[in-house]
Amino acid sequence: MASLKEVRSRIQSVSSTQQITKAMKMVAAAKLRRAQDNIIRMRPYAQRLTSILANLTRTTTDEVVSEYGQVREVRRVLIIAITSDRGLAGAFNANIFKGVSALIADRYANLPVNAISIMAIGKKAHDYYGRRSYARVGDYTHVFAQLSFNTVRLAAEEAMSGFVAGTYDEVVMVYNEFKNVATQFVQAEQLLPLVPTAEPAGTPSATAPDNSIDYIFEPSKEEIIQTLIPQSLKIQLYKAVLESNASEHGARMTAMDKATDNAGELLKSLKLTYNRTRQAAITTEILEIVGGAEALAASR
Template structure:
């Protein structure tokens, strides 16, 4: 049976761990509110922007309009993969890395990866070609900062350096649920034209000019939304993970306290028996 000093040390250690996990849970809960507000406000804008592009593109011939809708033979693919810089968030990072590995496994075409987050960068830097690492973006994230590196991706796609670009990230559902999403960023996937509408719209400026402005903005917004989704998901996942860790630590501490009390009672009983036995021995001597 473990000695009482060792058990007391373990109880103290677990209590300290509980304080840390509880504090981390509260910090993530506070950050989650701000991150949730940001993604909730951006989603309607992003969805409406894509809807406008789909509606306008259905009325014009896209040939020569933009280099972002061109479908071509796939020889090289870029994956933009978003994780976090820190761990202790359950399966948040590993789920994204697993989806990436499944996507690139046995790929017949060349693969490059743009990493957003240290966790995915550390996972792929020795085994895959890294196009760019944007892990520092979380220190001062804004739409302008995201636009800068997405602009390079868009330029390389237009020039034929990549034939497809995919996004892999965690979509925020709620504090306890995140969904790993893989979506095509480039070329822009537009719905097939069906029945021609009899409605004749008048555009100012022209429909082609509208698409030339909106398509780049939509691509940048899509990446920015993915990163905001990932940030909110990270805080939700960490809050949930730290809540479970705190509960598990509390249960373990309670079990150790019961074990400690039993061991203490056994030690006291042994001491009493030794005293009684000694007294009896003296009486009989």
């Protein structure tokens, strides 16, 4: 049985850890509220812009659409893995690594390792793939320190220029999509090449034929498309980063809540052990005193 000093030391250690996990939970909750507001505001804009982009790719043959929508034989791939800068968020980062591995096994199993490049957004992905044999593209470990569209835009532009130049035949994003505080889903979403997709049921253009979509372009169709296509791609990556950011804080809040509860359970167990150990020590001392008194009485 552990000594009283050892048990007391463990109680103090667990109590300190519990205070830290409580504080981290509160910080994550505050950050989650802001991150959740950001992604809720971004989703309708990104979805509508993607919808317009899908319609344009079906109804136009513009060169800008062609260069970003060119489907080639897949020989080189860029995977954008979006993780966090810090840990203590449960399986948040590990799920991304598993998702990337599953994507490679399912879609790119026939490609050699040197044909797959990783653009790591977040320090955890940067460190993880730095120890692997995949080629790393760029250094975007600073994105979450000052999260904004401009910081993410640089990563999107590098991926886009690599695709246009033929360095990559496909660009895929792997990120955690935010559902709620306790639930995040790993998504593997193709960024390039552009693929015309049908709109979700219930949207106005989904119920109308493609040829009924008639956009009015101002100042000109060419200028609008040249601006809209690259902007839409950047927005898609920015949305994925915002989804990951909200998911990270949700996962960390959940993990710290569970850690706080576990620390509470452990404290109860340690305090029970401490009381039992103390009671056993007191009983032993009483028995020794009574035994000594009886021995003295018997010797008289």
